[in-house]
Structure formats: C-alpha cells, structure tokens
Amino acid sequence: MFEEVGTTTEGDLMINVGPQHPSTHGVLHLVITLRGETIIKVEPHLGYIHRSIEKMCESLSYRQFIYVTSRMDYLSSHINNHGCALCVEKGLQIEIPERAKVIRVLMDELTRLASHQLWWGAMAMDVGALTPFFHAFRERETINEIMEETCGARLTMNYMVPGGVMYDLHPNFQKRVKDFITLFKSKIDEYDEMVTGNVIFQNRMKDVGFISKEDAISYGCTGPTARASDVSCDIRKLFPYEVYDKLDFHEITATDGDCFARYMVRVQEMRQSLSIVEQLIDIIPEGDFQAKTKAVLKLPKGEFYSRVETARGEFGVYIISEGGTTPYRIKFRSPGFSNLSALDHMARGHKIGDLVAIMGTLDLVIPDIDR
Amino acid sequence: MFSLESITNSIHTWLNNTFNPTLALIFEFVIVGISVITLFAVLGLILVFMERKVSAYMQIRLGPNRVGFKGILQTLADTLKLAVKEGLTPDGADKFLFNLAPFVVMIVAMLILAPIPFAKGFQIWDINIGVLYVSAVSSVSVIGILMAGWASNNKYSLLGAMRSGAQIVSYELSAGLSIISIVVLTGSLQISQIVASQENGWWIFKGHIPAIISFVIFIIAVTAETNRAPFDLAEAESELTAGFHTEYSGMKFALFFLAEYVNIFIVCSIGAILFLGGWMPLHIGSWQGFNHVMDYIPSSVWFFAKVFFLIFVIMWFRWTFPRLRIDQLLNLEWKYLLPISMVNLLLMTLIAIMGWHF
Numbered sequence: 159m160f161e162e163v164g165t166t167t168e169g170d171l172m173i174n175v176g177p178q179h180p181s182t183h184g185v186l187h188l189v190i191t192l193r194g195e196t197i198i199k200v201e202p203h204l205g206y207i208h209r210s211i212e213k214m215c216e217s218l219s220y221r222q223f224i225y226v227t228s229r230m231d232y233l234s235s236h237i238n239n240h241g242c243a244l245c246v247e248k249g250l251q252i253e254i255p256e257r258a259k260v261i262r263v264l265m266d267e268l269t270r271l272a273s274h275q276l277w278w279g280a281m282a283m284d285v286g287a288l289t290p291f292f293h294a295f296r297e298r299e300t301i302n303e304i305m306e307e308t309c310g311a312r313l314t315m316n317y318m319v320p321g322g323v324m325y326d327l328h329p330n331f332q333k334r335v336k337d338f339i340t341l342f343k344s345k346i347d348e349y350d351e352m353v354t355g356n357v358i359f360q361n362r363m364k365d366v367g368f369i370s371k372e373d374a375i376s377y378g379c380t381g382p383t384a385r386a387s388d389v390s391c392d393i394r395k396l397f398p399y400e401v402y403d404k405l406d407f408h409e410i411t412a413t414d415g416d417c418f419a420r421y422m423v424r425v426q427e428m429r430q431s432l433s434i435v436e437q438l439i440d441i442i443p444e445g446d447f448q449a450k451t452k453a454v455l456k457l458p459k460g461e462f463y464s465r466v467e468t469a470r471g472e473f474g475v476y477i478i479s480e481g482g483t484t485p486y487r488i489k490f491r492s493p494g495f496s497n498l499s500a501l502d503h504m505a506r507g508h509k510i511g512d513l514v515a516i517m518g519t520l521d522l523v524i525p526d527i528d529r
Numbered sequence: 530m531f532s533l534e535s536i537t538n539s540i541h542t543w544l545n546n547t548f549n550p551t552l553a554l555i556f557e558f559v560i561v562g563i564s565v566i567t568l569f570a571v572l573g574l575i576l577v578f579m580e581r582k583v584s585a586y587m588q589i590r591l592g593p594n595r596v597g598f599k600g601i602l603q604t605l606a607d608t609l610k611l612a613v614k615e616g617l618t619p620d621g622a623d624k625f626l627f628n629l630a631p632f633v634v635m636i637v638a639m640l641i642l643a644p645i646p647f648a649k650g651f652q653i654w655d656i657n658i659g660v661l662y663v664s665a666v667s668s669v670s671v672i673g674i675l676m677a678g679w680a681s682n683n684k685y686s687l688l689g690a691m692r693s694g695a696q697i698v699s700y701e702l703s704a705g706l707s708i709i710s711i712v713v714l715t716g717s718l719q720i721s722q723i724v725a726s727q728e729n730g731w732w733i734f735k736g737h738i739p740a741i742i743s744f745v746i747f748i749i750a751v752t753a754e755t756n757r758a759p760f761d762l763a764e765a766e767s768e769l770t771a772g773f774h775t776e777y778s779g780m781k782f783a784l785f786f787l788a789e790y791v792n793i794f795i796v797c798s799i800g801a802i803l804f805l806g807g808w809m810p811l812h813i814g815s816w817q818g819f820n821h822v823m824d825y826i827p828s829s830v831w832f833f834a835k836v837f838f839l840i841f842v843i844m845w846f847r848w849t850f851p852r853l854r855i856d857q858l859l860n861l862e863w864k865y866l867l868p869i870s871m872v873n874l875l876l877m878t879l880i881a882i883m884g885w886h887f
Contacts, residue, residue, distance in 0.1 A: 171684055171688075181767045195855055286758060286761070289587050289848050292590060362854060
C-alpha cells in the first residue's frame with residue numbers, strides 16, 4: 159500500500175517508542191523505522207490496556223454500562239456518558255426535562271474545556287516546554303473542583319443517567335462557574351502569549367504533520383483533527399442534540415491541515431466552549447433534573463445509534479437490543495482510534511521530534527483507542 | 530580593595546620557605562586538586578538547588594521545601610540517594626567505554642576550571658593562552674558524550690549522542706568567534722589581562738554594538754554547547770526519553786549531571802569574564818569617586834554575582850522555551866549565527882583598529 163515511502167532498507171533504524179514513553183501519553187506502542195532522524199514508517203501497536211469494554215457492557219444493565227464508558231476517554235467522561243444516555247433514551251423514547259438538557263450541555267462544555275486545557279499543557283510539554291503544563295493544570299483544577307462538588311468525582315464522573323442527570327446541581331455551582339469564566343478569560347490570553355506566539359513553537363508546528371481534506375475524511379478523522387483540514391464535522395452543529403441548536407457558537411475550522419492548524423482549532427474551541435458556558439449559566443431552567451423512568455430499563459428489540467461530539471471528535475454508541483435488560487451487542491465508535499490511524503500518513507518524511515508534536519496535536523487518550 | 534590574593538600568596542610563600550621547591554609545588558598541586566573537587570561538588574549542590582527553585586518559581590510551584598531550612602538540604606539528600614543506587618552496566622554494552630565516558634566528561638569540566646579567576650589574584654593557572662585553552666579543552670567533552678551514547682547499546686542513546694556531536698561541534702564555531710571578538714578588542718589571550726583591560730568599563734559597554742551582538746551570540750551558542758533547553762536535543766526527554774545517558778544510573782549518571790552543571794558555571798564565568806569584566810567592579814571611565822565606592826565590594830562577590838546572573842538567564846530559557854528540532858537547530862547555527870558572528874568579527878576588528886570603542 160505504501161511501498162514507495164514505506165520500504166525499509168539496510169541500515170535503517172527500528173525504534174520502539176513506548177509502551178512506556180513520556181510522549182505516547184499512555185501505553186501506546188509505536189514501532190518506527192528511521193533513516194537517520196527521518197521517519198520512514200510508523201506502526202502503532204495496540205492491546206496493552208485492552209479491557210474488552212464492549213464485551214463487558216453486554217453483561218451489564220442499561221443503567222450500569224454507562225459507568226464503564228467513563229473509563230474509556232477519561233478526559234471526556236461526561237460526554238461519553240452523555241452519548242450512552244442519549245442512545246438509551248432514543249431506544250426508550252424518553253423526553254428528558256429542559257433543566258437536565260441544560261445541565262448536560264454545561265457539563266459537556268466544562269469537560270471539553272478541561273480536556274483542552276490538559277491537552278494544551280501536554281502539547282507544549284511534547285515540544286519541550288514544561289512550564290505551560292503547570293499553568294494549564296492551575297485552571298483545570300478549578301473545573302475539577304466544580305465537578306467534584308456536583309458529581310462527587312473529578313475524572314470519571316458518571317453523572318448522566320438515562321432520563322437526565324443523577325443529582326441536581328450543587329448550590330455553589332453557578333457562582334463557581336462564573337468565577338471560573340472570569341478567571342479563564344484572562345488566562346486564555348496568557349496561553350496565547352506564552353505558547354502560541356512563541357517563534358520556536360510556531361516553527362515546530364507549522365508545515366508539520368499535514369493531512370489533506372480528502373485524506374482526513376478517508377481515514378475517518380473527526381473532531382479538531384479533521385476540522386483543521388477544513389472538514390466540517392462538528393456533531394453539535396450537524397446533528398444537534400439537547401439545546402445545541404438554540405446556542406450561538408461557531409464551528410471552528412482551519413484550512414492548513416498541519417499541526418499548527420490543529421493547535422489553533424483547539425485553542426479557539428476553548429473560547430467557544432467558554433462562550434457556551436457563559437450563555438447557559440444564567441438561564442438554567444427550573445424543574446426536574448430527571449425524567450421518570452422504570453427501575454429496570456428494557457430497550458425494545460432493534461438497533462439504536464447516537465453520537466456526540468467529545469473533545470477529540472465523534473463518539474458513537476451503537477446498541478443492538480433483543481428486548482432484554484442487557485444489550486445484546488454494543489459497539490463504541492471512539493474518535494481517538496480513527497485519528498491515530500492517520501498518524502503514519504502524517505508522520506512520514508518528518509523528523510523524530512515531529513512525531514512527538516504530531517502525536518500531541520492528535521490529542522491521544524489511549525483507553526479511548528484501545529477499548 | 531579586599532582580595533584573596535594575599536591568602537594565596539602567603540600560602541605560596543610559607544610552602545616555599547618550609548619545603549624545597551619541588552615538594553612545595555607538589556603540595557600546591559594537591560591543594561588545588563582538592564579545592565577543585567570541592568568546588569565541583571559544592572557547585573553541583575548549589576546549582577541543582579537553584580535550578581529547582583527557579584523552575585518552581587516559573588511554574589507556580591513551591592519547589593523543595595522539606596529537607597532542611599526551605600529545602601536547602603534537598604540536594605544533599607539527592608546525592609545520598611544517587612550514591613547508594615546500583616550502577617548498572619547494560620548487557621551488550623562496551624563496558625570499558627561505558628564506564629569511562631562519565632569520567633571523560635567530568636575531567637574535562639574540571640580542567641576548564643583552571644584559568645578561571647574567581648577573584649582578584651585567585652586563579653589556578655594564569656596561562657598566557659587562557660581563552661584558547663578553554664575553547665580547546667571544552668570541545669573534548671563531546672567525545673565523552675559520543676562514547677556514552679555509542680557504548681550504551683541503546684538506539685535512543687545513539688541518536689542522542691549523534692545529535693549532541695552535531696550540535697556541540699557546530700555551536701563551538703559561533704562561541705569561538707564571539708570569544709575571539711573580545712580577544713581582538715583586548716589584544717591578549719590571557720584571562721588576567723582581559724579582566725584588567727576592563728578596569729575603566731566592561732567590554733559589553735565599551736565595545737557597544739558588536740560587543741552586544743557577540744554577547745547575545747555567545748549566550749545562545751553556549752546554551753547549545755551545554756545541551757541546555759531550548760537546545761537540549763541530546764537528552765530530549767519527550768523524544769529520546771533521556772538520550773545519551775538513558776542507560777546510566779546511580780553515581781555514573783550523577784557524574785554526567787554534575788559535569789553539566791559545572792559546565793554551565795564555566796560558560797557563564799567565561800561570559801562574565803569576557804563581556805562583564807570578570808571580578809572587576811563596575812567602573813565608569815574617569816569617575817574616580819564612583820569607582821572607589823564600587824571597589825569596596827569584594828571582587829569575588831562581583832564575580833559570582835555576574836556568573837549567577839548569567840546562570841539565571843540560562844535557566845530562564847530552559848523553563849520558558851519549547852525545544853527546537855534538530856534541523857532547525859543546525860539551520861540556526863550554520864545559516865544565521867555563524868554568518869552573523871563572522872561579519873561581527875570583521876566589524877569588531879574594524880572598530881578595534883580605528884579605536885572606535887570607548
């Protein structure tokens with residue numbers, strides 16, 4: 159398939175990057191072939207943390223299986239839960255209360271912000287600047303505290319259940335989120351000053367890891383990775399769920415398709431998420447936070463699919479039900495897996511230092527890839 | 530002006546009066562040797578601690594604050610930890626070269642300490658080609674690094690060593706040219722004379738434009754030569770995990786680590802000597818009163834203040850900048866720094882000949 163560039167010759171160096179390597183952001187194993195410092199081929203090897211989550215879900219009830227998905231893309235656990243809850247609700251044809259919808263969107267966007275903040279710090283760390291990582295964590299901590307107060311967890315939230323959300327918001331929620339908005343508005347400008355404007359950083363990112371619009375589509379890339387190549391794929395815009403169709407926000411796209419474009423898309427998405435949170439925080443409707451559902455859920459016989467936009471791209475949940483209390487078959491479509499498949503295409507011909515930068519802009523979360 | 534010269538002189542006289550000249554010389558060698566090793570250890574402790582505090586300050590963290598007052602004994606604890614760790618030699622490594630490499634790097638760092646004047650008249654060896662000696666000896670350390678990387682039997686180490694070779698050899702050119710530009714101004718290679726020539730003002734002020742250009746080039750080049758960020762490609766932890774010293778543990782690693790910090794101290798001292806007057810107090814032309822007041826501050830304080838200021842600048846780089854890529858690094862040197870420093874050397878020569886400096 160890739161004969162011309164991918165062929166190895168004698169004298170080429172084969173290096174194992176990972177499964178324990180600081181830049182693979184988890185247990186990812188890449189076998190790379192180098193000629194000098196130039197990458198000839200990258201082969202991702204998966205399977206080090208495979209937990210067969212989809213198989214596990216088949217023995218769990220429709221209320222239980224959502225918890226497992228928090229452990230997949232642990233930086234977008236709210237959004238993963240959201241996708242599963244949506245799919246079950248679709249099967250049961252439940253209409254959830256307005257308040258729950260707004261809370262869900264608020265939580266989703268806060269999660270996206272926290273995820274992008276972590277990514278931003280890790281991205282800078284990948285190209286050798288350690289300091290931004292700590293600065294990003296300082297702001298992320300405020301979101302984590304909000305989450306901890308409302309959901310009782312900081313990372314694997316399990317807050318969304320079929321029919322709405324599990325508990326009502328904490329009384330401090332609105333005040334804390336407003337404080338966060340004021341804080342983060344100044345900090346995101348600081349982010350730009352510290353990293354985006356840096357000459358070394360721009361030189362490391364521009365014209366590196368290019369992927370064209372056609373290739374991005376054919377590799378199945380989604381999320382900021384595809385949007386940086388001018389693919390319009392924001393599920394929140396294309397197939398709006400909850401209250402996204404009533405909100406005023408933009409789908410961020412870029413045309414360059416290189417690492418810097420992917421970087422800029424994510425940074426601008428942070429501003430968009432912040433604006434969504436700002437729009438919703440004052441208009442959380444009163445009412446129930448959960449629709450009335452039965453204690454044991456039974457989906458009618460059939461196939462159901464729902465999708466949401468996580469911080470990394472499209473997350474799809476596909477349930478085949480035989481009418482019982484547990485799903486007959488579940489398949490998750492996780493964004494990281496398809497994005498990772500384009501890594502080899504992006505990295506060929508670049509230097510080994512660029513591989514790290516490209517992996518950084520793909521925003522890999524390994525349990526999301528290796529379910 | 531208070532100086533340490535009297536101490537060194539009295540020791541020298543006492544030794545010569547008590548023993549025959551050969552024995553006195555041997556005793557002096559021993560004293561100097563012990564002092565250098567002590568200085569090596571003390572500098573390592575101080576600089577590692579300083580690095581942590583500076584990085585903590587930049588990264589809104591606290592830094593070490595438990596062991597001793599404000600964590601000041603932290604590096605001692607680290608040393609203890611490194612000392613009791615097992616020094617592994619990987620299977621399949623070239624054992625002799627693998628074990629030799631850290632010593633080569635360390636001995637080179639110790640050798641360059643020789644011509645550095647720590648205070649007025651407090652210098653191990655005032656050789657008449659001091660600057661040349663420093664540039665010549667400092668380039669030997671790359672052999673140690675290449676040795677370490679090649680002998681480790683590890684591909685990451687090999688890549689790191691190759692990068693380091695390309696990097697150090699290239700950046701030595703710019704560093705050398707900017708050193709020569711000051712030699713052109715002074716007209717001497719002897720470090721004591723270079724310091725003495727700055728009695729009525731430091732070269733960075735007296736040599737104005739070309740001196741500032743060479744100072745900037747010098748700082749960039751020596752940052753690269755000491756493998757410090759943003760030029761830390763030899764160890765590049767996000768790409769090569771640790772580069773040339775991946776396989777080193779315990780004291781063998783500590784020797785590389787110590788040598789790196791002492792090298793920073795050395796290059797910053799050279800920078801301070803050439804551009805900021807070494808131990809020379811801040812003197813301004815013919816302002817007798819002002820110059821006299823400045824003389825009250827001991828020369829060693831001047832020297833260490835300047836050196837540690839430059840060290841702080843280099844640490845500041847490390848905790849702010851992302852890392853360059855290897856081709857960008859070489860481009861910067863060969864396409865920008867080297868041509869600029871060559872032109873700058875011509876400019877400097879012109880200024881020296883025409884006497885356009887202060």
